[in-house]
Amino acid sequence: MNTSTCKKCILDAKTPGISINPDTGLCQFCEHYTPISEEKKEEARLRMNALFKSPPGEGKYDVIFALSGGMDSCNTLYRLKSEYPHLKILAVQFDNGFISDTALENAKKFCDLTKSTYFRLALDESKLRDTFKRAALSMDAFPGFAKYRASDICNTCISIIKQKITEKALATKSPFIVFAFSPGQTKTPFIALKKPFMVWTRKLFEEQLETMGVKDREPYLMDKKILKATSPETEVTIIHPYLVWGYDKQKIREECIRIGWIEPDLNDRNSSNCLLNAFAIQNHRQKYHIHPYAYDLSALVRQGYMGREEAKKKINAGLSKSSIEEIQRQLHLS
Numbered sequence: 241m242n243t244s245t246c247k248k249c250i251l252d253a254k255t256p257g258i259s260i261n262p263d264t265g266l267c268q269f270c271e272h273y274t275p276i277s278e279e280k281k282e283e284a285r286l287r288m289n290a291l292f293k294s295p296p297g298e299g300k301y302d303v304i305f306a307l308s309g310g311m312d313s314c315n316t317l318y319r320l321k322s323e324y325p326h327l328k329i330l331a332v333q334f335d336n337g338f339i340s341d342t343a344l345e346n347a348k349k350f351c352d353l354t355k356s357t358y359f360r361l362a363l364d365e366s367k368l369r370d371t372f373k374r375a376a377l378s379m380d381a382f383p384g385f386a387k388y389r390a391s392d393i394c395n396t397c398i399s400i401i402k403q404k405i406t407e408k409a410l411a412t413k414s415p416f417i418v419f420a421f422s423p424g425q426t427k428t429p430f431i432a433l434k435k436p437f438m439v440w441t442r443k444l445f446e447e448q449l450e451t452m453g454v455k456d457r458e459p460y461l462m463d464k465k466i467l468k469a470t471s472p473e474t475e476v477t478i479i480h481p482y483l484v485w486g487y488d489k490q491k492i493r494e495e496c497i498r499i500g501w502i503e504p505d506l507n508d509r510n511s512s513n514c515l516l517n518a519f520a521i522q523n524h525r526q527k528y529h530i531h532p533y534a535y536d537l538s539a540l541v542r543q544g545y546m547g548r549e550e551a552k553k554k555i556n557a558g559l560s561k562s563s564i565e566e567i568q569r570q571l572h573l574s
């Protein structure tokens with residue numbers, strides 16, 4: 241019975257740490273799953289509305305927005321500005337050296353449409369390449385659970401984004417940070433960041449970089465001086481709107497395309513959002529026998545946001561061999 245797949249989601253017993261109950265046919269996550277109550281949903285809706293309706297207004301911006309140029313983040317930016325036109329938004333796109341032209345174009349287009357300020361976060365490209373190479377070669381730099389959420393390369397990239405976006409919020413005294421994470425990628429609509437927590441995440445990521453053997457770590461971390469100058473009362477709230485709005489991928493896609501979002505041509509490896517993606521997935525599977533999307537997609541299926549067959553298709557989609565080889569060459573891994 242140990243090779244079975246969960247009847248409800250797509251997790252299978254071959255993945256380390258996942259077990260399927262032979263009596264129920266369910267994985268441990270589906271067995272213990274309880275949907276969010278209507279009261280809790282309404283509470284979150286009211287809270288988000290109150291925050292966006294009247295932001296404190298003391299900072300340069302109301303929202304620091306993580307914009308990848310992908311469908312989810314472009315759609316969130318558009319909807320946020322449609323519902324709350326008064327918001328002053330700084331949209332940060334992290335140019336990790338591997339984002340596609342399509343992603344850049346989409347990000348700029350949606351900033352124009354929403355009259356948001358665009359900021360391209362760029363760091364030393366050759367050092368970034370070396371960091372991603374070290375992430376690919378590393379084992380266990382991130383804690384167990386993080387391995388189910390994303391590949392080592394993605395975890396490195398998203399940690400840099402989180403550090404630098406928090407730094408931006410502190411530097412501009414902006415009260416909110418918005419990430420367009422799906423209900424599969426996070427469980428909480430709001431996270432209140434206080435100074436001790438920021439200090440802790442900085443230290444944690446610095447240690448993870450050290451484990452990978454990254455020597456020059458400061459550029460990836462929150463600026464020490466800015467953090468030091470932050471008063472202990474400061475609070476920055478991370479908001480994940482999809483956990484409040486719900487997540488209808490079909491509707492998101494339709495709306496995005498209607499507004500002018502350019503769909504990546506999947507046959508053209510240069511137009512997916514991040515060119516590291518296929519390599520990052522393969523690398524993670526080889527090291528840990530975990531598909532970095534399996535847990536997130538399963539959570540979407542469990543919550544009724546995605547069909548089980550659709551999720552299975554995504555997991556089983558072939559990875560472009562030429563794209564993987566190209567990245568291996570660029571990271572000096574071949």
Ligand SMILES: [Zn+2]
Binds near residue numbers: 249250538
């Ligand atoms: Zn399951």
